Amino acid sequence: MRLPPFQLHRPETLQEAVSLLAQHGEEARPIAGGTAMVPMMRFGFLRPEHVVSLKGIPGLDEISESDDGLRIGALTPLYRVAGSAVVRAQWPLLARAVGSVATPAIRNSGTLGGNLSYAEAASDPAPALLALEASVLLTGPEGDRTVPITGFFQGFYEADIRPGEVLVEVSIPRIPAGARWSYLRFAARSREDKPLVNVAVVATSEGVRIGLGGVSPTAIRARRAEAVLQGPGLTPQAIDEAADAAAEECDPLSDLMGTAEYRQDMVRVWLRRALTGLQ
């Protein structure tokens, strides 16, 4: 089945991409790898007249490490993030989460920036980046803007991206030495499914940070569960209480993969497993 027709623009600079998007407003959409945009267009959820490809713009697909942490260009394909020696050694939680997206051929095309801009609640990278306290850099007609990832996801498939803006880079701070982590995803039916529930945890001497996916309109930080663990630490009783608190603070939907009630139960189970199995 052919896609509905559109005019494809292939800008060579970010400025050109931003002005095309600003010029065509609601009629225009950016595209990166295409793994989300193409199905959205094919099945009629989006019908843009203008599609602006970000893929040919140089310099947007680099991974670089500095004293502050890690920076990943938004156009970096997921397979390169998951396979990067630096990411695997220093941010193994991120490598694990990104390497869990869909299936290998999707990770060859799909990009990190595309995954986040799509704002899918059951994203693999999103809970990991929430627990890692990442931030995203956007550029648009009014210049650059940095948004903490904790404020980036705003609603069901909605991210804080203003008209004409594109996501340019993801920044991830260093993880303190001695920190422990876990990433678990539960797909009820089959490996290629989006997770029904996924859990990312970073535990440092200052506290525990928990990202949850698939169980609210967006990926979320489980702040109440984190607060429960703040005093007692990871004792068996505190872990049980944190799992209950997380199940309470999420706001799941019912769909083909599972009911809201089942998802709440699975948050309890998988957060407990994540907290008892930190690496």
Next chain:
Amino acid sequence: MNQEISLVVNGTSHTVRVGDHWTLLDLLHDALDLKGTKDGCGEGVCGACTVLVNGRAVRACLTLAAYVQGAEVVTIEGLARDDELDPVQRTFLELGAVQCGYCTPGMIMMSKALLDENPNPTRDEVREALAGNLCRCSGYTKIIDAVMAVRGAD
């Protein structure tokens, strides 16, 4: 709008005119009359349209035609040399890893991508690599057997 795309498919250079909204799958089927790559779900889930672009497995149904400008594409039609089947094709045939055959081109291209990167995969690695290729005849056991058998083949 139309665009001109130059690319190499199965070792042969082509320049074709395609619509802006065409995917690589449209290009293969309708500009080059290569029908071996199958059209399945149209959303990247089933794997029937898997081809290699610059050596990496991608979904032809999700890849804009514009994205293969200057690329080297290999499809199922490009594996056999003269009358000699590729070892992956041969083991699929010998071990009965084909039932209705619709998933077979995608399965073989994905297996090819795996074996090019990792010539000695474990059974679990084969399962992981093929997780995105669905066989609705559910003939997975023999498909995995066939990929494992390539290691012993030549």
